[in-house]
Amino acid sequence: MSTALDNSMLTLVTFIPVAGGILLLLFPRRDRDIRLFALVVSLLDFVLSLHLPVHFQRGQTGFQYEVNNLWISNPNIHYHMGVDGVSMWLVVLTTFLTPLCVLISWKSIHERVKEFFILLLVLQTALIGVFVALDLFLFYFFWEATLIPMALLIGIYGHERRVYAAVKFFLYTMVASMFMLAAILWLYAKTGTFDFVSIQAAIRNGQVENFAGAAPWLFLGFFIAFAVKVPVFPFHTWLPDAHVEAPTAGSVLLAGVLLKMGTYGLLRFNLGLFPEQSRSNAWWIMVLALIGIVYGALVAMVQPNMKKLIAYSSISHLGFVVLGIFSFTQTGLDGATFVMLAHGVSTGALFMVAGILYERRHTYEITEFGGLATPMPVYATFFLFIVLASVGLPLLNGFIGEFLVLSGAFRDRAVYGILGATGVIWSACYLLWMYQRVFYGKVTQQVNMSLPDLSGRERAALWPTAAVALVMGVAPLLWLNAIDPAVQTALAPFAQLASKVVGR
Amino acid sequence: MNSANDMAQVIPHAADYVRILPEIVLAIFGMIVMVLDPLMDERRSQRTLGTVALVGSLAALVATLFQSQYPGLGFWNMVRVDSFSVFFHFLVAAVTVVVILTSYDYMEVQGIRAGEYYALVLFGAVGMSLMSSAVELVLIFIALEISSISTYILAGFRRRAAISSESSVKYFLLGSFATAFFLYGVALMFGATGSTSITVIGDALRSGHIPVLAYLGVALMFVGLGFKVAAAPFHVWTPDVYEGAPSPVVGFMSTAPKAAVFAVLLRIMFEADAPGRVWLIWVVAALSMTLGNIGALVQDNVKRLLAYSSIAHAGYLLVAFAALPNNGIPAAMFYTTSYAAMNVGAFAVISHIGGKDERYVTLEDYEGLGRRSPLLAAILTIFLLSLIGIPITGGFFAKFYVFSAALQANLVGLVIIGVLNSAVASYYYLRLIVVMYMREAREEVPVAPIPLGLGTALAISLGATIYLGVLPGRVLDYAARTAAEWAR
Numbered sequence: 001m002s003t004a005l006d007n008s009m010l011t012l013v014t015f016i017p018v019a020g021g022i023l024l025l026l027f028p029r030r031d032r033d034i035r036l037f038a039l040v041v042s043l044l045d046f047v048l049s050l051h052l053p054v055h056f057q058r059g060q061t062g063f064q065y066e067v068n069n070l071w072i073s074n075p076n077i078h079y080h081m082g083v084d085g086v087s088m089w090l091v092v093l094t095t096f097l098t099p100l101c102v103l104i105s106w107k108s109i110h111e112r113v114k115e116f117f118i119l120l121l122v123l124q125t126a127l128i129g130v131f132v133a134l135d136l137f138l139f140y141f142f143w144e145a146t147l148i149p150m151a152l153l154i155g156i157y158g159h160e161r162r163v164y165a166a167v168k169f170f171l172y173t174m175v176a177s178m179f180m181l182a183a184i185l186w187l188y189a190k191t192g193t194f195d196f197v198s199i200q201a202a203i204r205n206g207q208v209e210n211f212a213g214a215a216p217w218l219f220l221g222f223f224i225a226f227a228v229k230v231p232v233f234p235f236h237t238w239l240p241d242a243h244v245e246a247p248t249a250g251s252v253l254l255a256g257v258l259l260k261m262g263t264y265g266l267l268r269f270n271l272g273l274f275p276e277q278s279r280s281n282a283w284w285i286m287v288l289a290l291i292g293i294v295y296g297a298l299v300a301m302v303q304p305n306m307k308k309l310i311a312y313s314s315i316s317h318l319g320f321v322v323l324g325i326f327s328f329t330q331t332g333l334d335g336a337t338f339v340m341l342a343h344g345v346s347t348g349a350l351f352m353v354a355g356i357l358y359e360r361r362h363t364y365e366i367t368e369f370g371g372l373a374t375p376m377p378v379y380a381t382f383f384l385f386i387v388l389a390s391v392g393l394p395l396l397n398g399f400i401g402e403f404l405v406l407s408g409a410f411r412d413r414a415v416y417g418i419l420g421a422t423g424v425i426w427s428a429c430y431l432l433w434m435y436q437r438v439f440y441g442k443v444t445q446q447v448n449m450s451l452p453d454l455s456g457r458e459r460a461a462l463w464p465t466a467a468v469a470l471v472m473g474v475a476p477l478l479w480l481n482a483i484d485p486a487v488q489t490a491l492a493p494f495a496q497l498a499s500k501v502v503g504r
Numbered sequence: 505m506n507s508a509n510d511m512a513q514v515i516p517h518a519a520d521y522v523r524i525l526p527e528i529v530l531a532i533f534g535m536i537v538m539v540l541d542p543l544m545d546e547r548r549s550q551r552t553l554g555t556v557a558l559v560g561s562l563a564a565l566v567a568t569l570f571q572s573q574y575p576g577l578g579f580w581n582m583v584r585v586d587s588f589s590v591f592f593h594f595l596v597a598a599v600t601v602v603v604i605l606t607s608y609d610y611m612e613v614q615g616i617r618a619g620e621y622y623a624l625v626l627f628g629a630v631g632m633s634l635m636s637s638a639v640e641l642v643l644i645f646i647a648l649e650i651s652s653i654s655t656y657i658l659a660g661f662r663r664r665a666a667i668s669s670e671s672s673v674k675y676f677l678l679g680s681f682a683t684a685f686f687l688y689g690v691a692l693m694f695g696a697t698g699s700t701s702i703t704v705i706g707d708a709l710r711s712g713h714i715p716v717l718a719y720l721g722v723a724l725m726f727v728g729l730g731f732k733v734a735a736a737p738f739h740v741w742t743p744d745v746y747e748g749a750p751s752p753v754v755g756f757m758s759t760a761p762k763a764a765v766f767a768v769l770l771r772i773m774f775e776a777d778a779p780g781r782v783w784l785i786w787v788v789a790a791l792s793m794t795l796g797n798i799g800a801l802v803q804d805n806v807k808r809l810l811a812y813s814s815i816a817h818a819g820y821l822l823v824a825f826a827a828l829p830n831n832g833i834p835a836a837m838f839y840t841t842s843y844a845a846m847n848v849g850a851f852a853v854i855s856h857i858g859g860k861d862e863r864y865v866t867l868e869d870y871e872g873l874g875r876r877s878p879l880l881a882a883i884l885t886i887f888l889l890s891l892i893g894i895p896i897t898g899g900f901f902a903k904f905y906v907f908s909a910a911l912q913a914n915l916v917g918l919v920i921i922g923v924l925n926s927a928v929a930s931y932y933y934l935r936l937i938v939v940m941y942m943r944e945a946r947e948e949v950p951v952a953p954i955p956l957g958l959g960t961a962l963a964i965s966l967g968a969t970i971y972l973g974v975l976p977g978r979v980l981d982y983a984a985r986t987a988a989e990w991a992r
Contacts (some may be wrong), residue, residue: 072975072976072977073905073977073981074977074980074981075908088850112717112875115878140895141895141896144894144895145894145895145896148889148894152941155938155942156874156941156942162942163938163942163943166938167934167938170934171931173928173931175927178923178926178927181923182923185904185907185908185911188908189911189912191909225873257913295976
């Protein structure tokens with residue numbers, strides 16, 4: 001299947017957005033043209049990225065669409081990219097959400113429009129790069145590269161406390177990734193390569209000197225960087241601030257994709273490179289994940305601010321992902337990956353609908369609304385659909401992933417499954433309660449009577465998410481049959497570990 | 505070349521002049537500038553003299569390329585042209601080009617009318633170039649003085665500003681003190697080994713017994729040179745001097761003379777195999793990084809902020825000196841280059857934004873720059889990101905090579921201090937970026953459009969910063985070859 005197109009596909013998908021961004025630099029400041037161009041670029045990227053799942057060899061393990069060229073000889077850095085079933089879908093998730101972000105920012109961004117779309121496109125390249133990079137250096141580069149455009153998007157286009165949120169976001173993730181950099185450099189010093197596949201092989205074959213002593217620290221180095229991004233429970237405090245202050249498109253990408261960088265990293269690097277340490281540290285990580293699920297949900301319940309509520313719900317949902325990953329079961333990991341995708345779609349959509357309301361009323365306070373179903377029936381329907389998807393109603397996307405995660409966690413240890421299952425109940429509570437307060441009953445405030453319903457552009461942004469949420473719920477196998485082999489590969493060393501223990 | 509015969513033969517050979525060709529070119533052009541200055545119409549002279557100086561520094565670049573084909577010793581083994589000296593000659597000449605381009609419009613805006621400015625820049629470059637090729641301590645001392653005296657005067661060029669005179673006098677007094685230390689160290693070294701030639705000293709020290717005097721000599725020379733590169737605890741002059749001196753001059757003196765002094769340090773530390781090197785540098789590097797970064801945290805003046813940042817960067821650079829030669833030398837050379845590129849660029853931006861009498865140099869004046877002048881703000885942001893050490897800028901690989909060299913020498917403690925410091929440092933650079941992009945200007949401070957000279961200067965330094973960040977291989981390989989040459 002190795003055609004020229006397949007080989008250059010990942011490069012194209014990764015760099016088309018930033019190329020579009022550079023072209024935008026040359027555009028005159030006519031906002032309409034700039035928006036249209038950004039939309040065209042991101043749609044083009046989406047269409048191209050669909051090539052990946054269409055021609056993906058399902059049932060085959062290992063990476064596909066690989067490119068591997070020498071970039072810098074000292075240090076030994078390769079331009080090595082490739083995807084497996086997990087990262088491929090995350091790439092498609094990114095390219096799927098970006099055009100919607102452009103649509104949703106059409107009117108809400110009216111100052112410094114050009115810079116906004118340039119930053120958005122640069123961010124997209126960096127995000128895709130994180131998922132496709134197979135060279136640790138390249139990965140680190142893209143990882144850090146996501147920070148700058150995201151921080152600028154928050155800091156320039158955000159709400160009142162935007163600067164505080166942007167700086168907090170930047171410093172939190174920057175400091176945490178220093179630990180990962182240190183771990184990467186250690187691995188490089190001992191193996192002489194940044195290549196993920198080679199390092200993995202070297203570790204499995206025991207060719208890395210002093211590995212046994214250093215491994216717990218290396219594991220922690222990677223873990224801290226990813227845990228801040230996810231965010232895992234005690235590292236989550238940047239998230240609500242960043243979300244509340246970010247512009248809608250920023251929130252969509254932040255919740256939809258950026259957080260997945262963390263869980264993807266846990267799956268790819270922590271499990272992939274340090275299976276034994278993952279096993280031995282799993283218990284406290286599971287506990288943190290459970291705390292995250294319950295704590296996030298409880299805090300979400302009492303939020304008066306709609307966006308903050310969604311932000312805390314993300315902490316809760318991402319807890320499921322971590323729970324699934326560290327259950328080390330096929331179903332758990334399948335579920336974790338599926339939750340990543342489902343959460344990306346439905347929480348992205350939640351932020352979009354919240355943003356639509358903000359554009360009309362310039363507030364996120366739940367008490368400012370009430371009875372909105374009367375003036376905005378179409379909007380209310382979309383909102384309900386997305387809330388139900390997020391809650392995990394069967395036949396919609398949220399259900400599949402959470403079900404798989406919980407059954408995986410249950411298999412690992414029953415108490416994990418039971419505690420985790422309460423999270424599903426909580427999420428129904430806070431989301432439906434919010435829905436009730438915002439949409440049902442009589443219209444409480446006069447201004448809300450005359451709110452316009454969704455425009456054509458807003459519908460165009462919401463329809464795809466609703467459709468995908470439904471398809472993911474009805475036909476999850478479309479996704480899972482690509483995810484499955486990747487997860488099996490990730491779990492292979494754990495099976496060996498288990499047999500080693502049994503054999504003893 | 506047979507040295508015994510040469511000693512007898514007092515008349516230098518033609519080949520000797522090739523060994524100092526770039527210095528000769530720079531000095532001749534400097535003198536042309538001096539001679540032309542009084543002959544010219546006052547109002548016209550600025551640009552013409554600047555152009556002469558620019559041609560001079562470009563000619564020095566060409567001379568360096570020419571010279572690189574004739575490596576070897578010259579002038580009774582006092583200078584040596586090798587790939588190391590060519591590297592630093594090139595760097596000094598390139599920085600000089602950028603500084604002259606920046607000065608064009610700066611001088612006009614400030615209304616400073618003085619041809620000797622350009623002459624002094626060129627004379628300074630003579631000293632700096634000579635420092636990197638001199639392999640004899642007395643010649644190094646003379647070169648150091650040539651470079652220092654030029655920069656003392658340059659620092660005081662904003663004659664109407666008292667702060668600039670203060671800067672000049674302070675720099676002069678403390679600088680002379682430091683050179684005296686260096687000279688004392690040279691004398692002790694001569695006492696210990698019986699020679700002032702670095703090669704001979706190196707052989708003597710490697711032969712076994714190391715006299716106590718040699719340790720003292722190294723320490724005193726290090727004090728003198730440490731002052732010149734603004735390493736803690738010899739750094740206290742830096743913020744005041746940088747604040748008062750004209751911005752293009754700060755761009756100049758924070759990069760070119762530093763690069764030259766680091767070249768001297770490399771020769772003394774590695775080629776002469778200075779005893780007691782590691783612990784001495786360990787302490788100074790750790791102190792410089794920490795004090796520099798902590799000092800920078802509270803600065804509200806951009807020039808002072810970058811002054812403290814330059815102290816910290818001297819610290820990072822010194823980390824490489826504590827490493828093993830075959831990793832440390834290339835790492836230090838690479839760091840010097842990328843630091844020169846990003847810092848001279850940053851000061852070029854600052855000198856433009858400063859406006860008349862450098863009024864706009866506080867953080868407040870940078871508020872809303874992202875809106876007032878998006879291009880300048882974006883360029884300065886890239887330089888700042890490089891100073892932080894974000895990938896695809898030269899600053900990243902610079903730190904990377906230095907820290908990995910130190911790791912290979914098992915200096916884990918120093919690397920940890922360095923990495924923590926980089927994390928702290930990102931705060932104050934970010935603060936400037938935040939101010940530029942996320943604050944609205946309180947009053948509209950005008951930013952003049954970018955003139956041609958400055959534009960070229962920025963293009964060169966920006967291009968170099970990105971080039972070193974994307975394709976660091978060529979520069980590093982060159983530096984590694986140099987290290988291999990030394991190891992012989």
